[in-house]
Amino acid sequence: MIRYALWRILQGIPVLLIVASITFALLRFLPGGPFEREKALPPEILRNIEARYHLDEPLGRQYLRYLADLARGDLGPSYKYVGRDVTQILGEALPVSLQLGAVAFVLCCVFGMAMGLLAAVWRGSAADRGIMLLALLGVSVPSFVLAALLVLGVGLGLGWLPAALWEGPRYAVLPAITLAALPTAYVAQLTRTSVIEVIDLDYVRTARAKGLSELHVHLRHVLRNALLAVVTYFGPLLAMLLTGSFVVEHIFAIPGIGRFFVTAVTNRDYPLVMGVTLLYAVLVVAANLAVDLLYGWLDPRIRLGGREA
Amino acid sequence: MRAAGWVGATLVAVLLGVALLGDDVSGYRYDAQDIPHALEGPSAAHLLGTDELGRDLLARTAEGARVSLLLALGSTLLALTLGVGYGGIAGYVGGRLDAWLMRGVDVGYSLPDILVIVLLTEVLQAGLTDVPDLYRRVLALGLALGLVGWVSVARLVRGLVLQAREEAWVEAARALGVRHRRLLLRHILPNVSGPILVTATFRIPAAILAESTVSFLGLGIQPPFSSWGVLASNGFAAMRSYPHLILFPSLAILVTLLAFHLLGDALREALDPRERGRT
Numbered sequence: 001m002i003r004y005a006l007w008r009i010l011q012g013i014p015v016l017l018i019v020a021s022i023t024f025a026l027l028r029f030l031p032g033g034p035f036e037r038e039k040a041l042p043p044e045i046l047r048n049i050e051a052r053y054h055l056d057e058p059l060g061r062q063y064l065r066y067l068a069d070l071a072r073g074d075l076g077p078s079y080k081y082v083g084r085d086v087t088q089i090l091g092e093a094l095p096v097s098l099q100l101g102a103v104a105f106v107l108c109c110v111f112g113m114a115m116g117l118l119a120a121v122w123r124g125s126a127a128d129r130g131i132m133l134l135a136l137l138g139v140s141v142p143s144f145v146l147a148a149l150l151v152l153g154v155g156l157g158l159g160w161l162p163a164a165l166w167e168g169p170r171y172a173v174l175p176a177i178t179l180a181a182l183p184t185a186y187v188a189q190l191t192r193t194s195v196i197e198v199i200d201l202d203y204v205r206t207a208r209a210k211g212l213s214e215l216h217v218h219l220r221h222v223l224r225n226a227l228l229a230v231v232t233y234f235g236p237l238l239a240m241l242l243t244g245s246f247v248v249e250h251i252f253a254i255p256g257i258g259r260f261f262v263t264a265v266t267n268r269d270y271p272l273v274m275g276v277t278l279l280y281a282v283l284v285v286a287a288n289l290a291v292d293l294l295y296g297w298l299d300p301r302i303r304l305g306g307r308e309a
Numbered sequence: 310m311r312a313a314g315w316v317g318a319t320l321v322a323v324l325l326g327v328a329l330l331g332d333d334v335s336g337y338r339y340d341a342q343d344i345p346h347a348l349e350g351p352s353a354a355h356l357l358g359t360d361e362l363g364r365d366l367l368a369r370t371a372e373g374a375r376v377s378l379l380l381a382l383g384s385t386l387l388a389l390t391l392g393v394g395y396g397g398i399a400g401y402v403g404g405r406l407d408a409w410l411m412r413g414v415d416v417g418y419s420l421p422d423i424l425v426i427v428l429l430t431e432v433l434q435a436g437l438t439d440v441p442d443l444y445r446r447v448l449a450l451g452l453a454l455g456l457v458g459w460v461s462v463a464r465l466v467r468g469l470v471l472q473a474r475e476e477a478w479v480e481a482a483r484a485l486g487v488r489h490r491r492l493l494l495r496h497i498l499p500n501v502s503g504p505i506l507v508t509a510t511f512r513i514p515a516a517i518l519a520e521s522t523v524s525f526l527g528l529g530i531q532p533p534f535s536s537w538g539v540l541a542s543n544g545f546a547a548m549r550s551y552p553h554l555i556l557f558p559s560l561a562i563l564v565t566l567l568a569f570h571l572l573g574d575a576l577r578e579a580l581d582p583r584e585r586g587r588t
Contacts, residue, residue, distance in 0.1 A: 014412075015412070015415050015416050015419055016419075018416045019416060019419055019420060022416075022420070023428070026425075026428045026429065026432055027428065029432040029435070029436075030428070030431050030432060030435070136567065136570055136571070136574075137567070139566075139570060140514070140563055140566035140567040140570055141563055141566070142518055142521055142522065142525075142541075142559075142562055142563075142566070143522075144521075144522070144525050144541055144542075144545060145541065145555075145559040145562060145563060148541075148544075148545055148548055148555050148559060151548075152548060152549070152552065235418070239418070239421070239422075242421060243421060243422055243423050246423055246424075246522075246526065247522055247525065247526065250526055251545070261424065262526050262527075262528065265427055265428070265431075265528060266527075266528070273424075273428070276421075276424070277420070277421060277424055280419075280420075280421040280424065281419040281420065281421075284418065284419040285419050288418075
C-alpha cells in the first residue's frame, strides 16, 4: 500500500514537470512584456529591470533557472508586487481559497448525496422529479448568474448577509453556496444513477429480508456501494471547485488564489501565473492519488497488491 | 425521446435561428448607440431596454447568441476531431503507445481549463496576424476552447474503442482482411458513435459556460463586441440600479444551457439501452 502510494507520487512528478514546461512556453509567447506600461520606461531602466529578473538571458537558460528554483520550492519574485515572492503571495492566499473550497466541498457532498439518494429511493415520484429538476438547473446556471441572484436577493435586498470581502464566517455563506451549486448538482445526478444501479440487487433485498430498517438499508448498504462512483468523481469535482473559485473570488472580492490569477494575467506577472497553475496541478494530481487510495479502502475487491482492473 | 428532450431540441432550434439572424432580430445594430435613450428599461421601442450607451439590449443579446453559439459549436467540433483521433488511436493501437498517450491526457486533466483557455487565447491572438482585428480574438478564443476540450473526448473514445476492439465482429472484420485504418474509421468508430454524440451535446453547453466565464472575468471577448459573458459582466457592475442589464443576458445563458442539457439527457437515454426503463 505504502509502496503503491510512493509509486503514484513519483508518477505525478513528470506530469507536473510537463505542466510547468507548457505554462512556461505559453507565457513566454504572450505579447507584451511584464514591464510594458502605458508610459514607456526609459530603455536603460527597462534593461536594468530585465537584468534583475534575468529576462535578458536566452530562453533556455531562463527555463533551466526556473526549474532549478522550482526544485528548491522557490517560485520566484512577483513582477507586479515588488519585493514579494510568489511563494509568499500564494501562501497567504491559499488558506482563504482552501477554507472556501472546503466549505463548498462539504456542502456539495452532503447535499448532493442526500439529494441523489432521496431521488433514487423515491424514484418516479414528484419528489424525484423536483430534485432532478433542481439538479438540472444547478448544472445550467453559471456561477456569476447565481451570484448575481444571491447578491441581489439575499445580500442587498434582504440585507442578511455580506455580499463581498472576507472577514469572518458570515462572509463565506454566499460565495460557498455559489461555488457549491454546480458540483452539488453533478453529485446529485451521479448518486441517483449509481444508487439506482444497486438498489434492486439481491444483496439489498437480503438486507431488507433480515429485517433491517429502511434507513439502515439505504445508508449502510446502498449508499456505501453507490459511494464508489462518487469517490471516483472527486478529482473532477476538485477541479470544478478550483475553476469555480476563480469566478467566485473575483465576484465576491475574496483575497484567494483565483483573484490573483485574474490580475496576474492582465499584469503579465509570469511567475505568479505559473505559481497558480502549478499549485492547481499539484492539487489535482494529489486529489487523484487520494481517490485511488480511497477507492481501495472503500472497495475491498480492488484492494491493492493483487490489483485487478 | 421524452417530452423534455423535445422541449430541449425545440429551444436549441430556436436559439440557432436567433444566432443565425444575430442583431437583425431587433432591427438595431448591436453597436449602434443612442445616448439620449441610455439605461432605459424594457419598452416598445427597445424590448429588453438599453445599456449605458443606449445600445439595444435585444440586439446585443442576439448578437451575443451568435458569438457564443458559434464559438461553442466550432470549438466542440475541433475538440471532437482532436479527441476522437487521439483517443481512437490510443484505444486501437493499445499497449505502450496507449500508455504514453494516456499520460498526455493526465497532463491535460491537471491543467486548469479556464487558466489555459485564457493563456492560449492571448498567445493565439498574437499569432493570428492574417485575420482581421475584429475577429482575431473571437477566433483565438474558439481555438483555445477547442484545444482544451479534447481531453475528455479522448479519454471517452479511447475507452470505447478499447472495449469494441475485443469484440468478435472486429476480429471477424480483421480476419476478412479489413485494413486497420478502415477498420477503425468505418467499423469501430461508427459503432461507438452514440456515446460520442452524447458527449458532444454536453460539450456545447460546457463551451458556452467556459466562454461566458472567461469573458465575464474580462479576459475573453472584449466590448464593443458582444457575447453573453461580456453582457453579464457589464450588467453585473450596474445590477443594483439597472437589473435588466444582468437579467436578460443571464436568462439567455440559463435557457441555452438548460436546452442543451435537456437534449443531451434525452439523447443519452435514447442511445444507451442500459438507461432505458430507469426513470
